[in-house]
Amino acid sequence: MTPYEILGIGLSADDATIRNAYLELVKKHPPDRAPEMFKKIANAYDLIRDERKRLHYYVFNRDMPINRPFEALLLHAGVTNKRKPPSFERLKELLSDV
Template sequence: MSMSDFDPYALLGLPPDADEPTIRARYLALTRAHPPDRDPERFAQIKQAYDLVRDPERRLRALLLEFETSDSLAALRRDVQIQLSRRRLATAELLSLADLSS
């Protein structure tokens, strides 16, 4: 599978707007079904997809690369805002943001 054909959401069986708990639950279910000792190739694909969709920065980069040049900046901005509004920050992230503002 080439990177241009790689759709991490399809591989994980998730919609692109899935939240973090849903992403993690699906990842855990798939890794139980395809453990690395029994299905190393499938496990590697699942891990690669999970690493991409769980990291907001990598997810945003993938989203940016996915857009055609004809797509408007406004559409991109709207999609990013929707994705970020659905994201729940971990306690450590919230505390680090508080440290930055003081």
Template sequence: MSDPYEVLGVDPQSGDAEIRRRYLELVRRHPPDQEPERFAAIREAYGQLRDPVVRLKSRLFPLETSDTMDAILAEMERRLRSARIPMKTLLSLAE
């Protein structure tokens, strides 16, 4: 599976409005009747990024099928120590 940020051409720090704007732009540019594979990839990428909570979880805890539990824990520790999560996102998790 390809990176949804690359498929949509947005920065991982992009907000909901920017992700949606880019999604709509790409859907208009690549209609399903003309480019069904590209359209499907765009829809799948947007599906992964449209929910901010799911987006945050996938950024904090990406899983690779070949990772061991120790490797996953070490990677999570490294990411959490260096991660800067916007206050708005943290507060939305409490709701």
């Protein structure tokens, strides 16, 4: 399962939507009552919680149905509904310390 499926959100979800889905699921599955489910939810949230993490997930996750990192960048640009891909400087910033 992808982090999006675990959190019950679409690929176009923004930071606020992802955080809200995470918080709702944590309320339903707190760590003291459902530790395994909580762990899955927390891991999914950690993978896609912000733009940098989502880009890292798109580029480096082997479970994504893409063959090359360039396809991941195009997917990311399309998912975020931007008219053009991020600039090279923005990509360097997002992928630094990866």
